[in-house]
Amino acid sequence: MTRVAFQLQIDPSLVDEYVARHAPVWPEMLAEIAASGRRNYSLFLGDGGRLFGYYEVDDDTAAQAYLAASPVAAHWEAEMGRFFVGLDGRPDQAATPLAEVFNLHDQLADSADVPESDPS
Incomplete structure (x- = not known):
């Protein structure tokens, strides 16, 4: 599984309309996103129209091509x-x-395989 994060900049004057267009997204588009293999897909909006997206996928190249x-x-x-x-x-x-640069799940899993260091 691959985790993908991305960033986009929304025109600040269009933020409200952008949010409205995603409440809800067209059912056909939701179906296509799912059919592409993307899952756990979220968008987060920051100040000034900064948009952060995240999804998980097994093959991002195939999902993008789809x-x-x-x-x-x-x-x-x-x-x-x-x-x-x-x-x-x-x-x-x-x-x-x-x-x-950091993923809690991966680091916890990796640390379970490594013996604890000696604090002395």
Whole structure:
């Protein structure tokens, strides 16, 4: 399983409309996201329109290819594109990926395999 995080910038004057467009997302688009293999997908909105997204997937390349070929996703992304600043391409394909630097679950699992260090 791969964890994917990304960042986008929403035009601050369009934040309220962007939020409204996601409450709810089209059922057909939800189905396409699920069919692509993405799960545990969330979007978080910060000050000034900073958007952070996260999802889990087994094969992100395959998921991206699936969505890139989907007419439903193309229609959704065409409508969503106007909300973003400094974006070259479809939002689902051109978001800035973020590098994972810490994951609690992974570190706990790794530490269970390592003997405790001697504090003396």
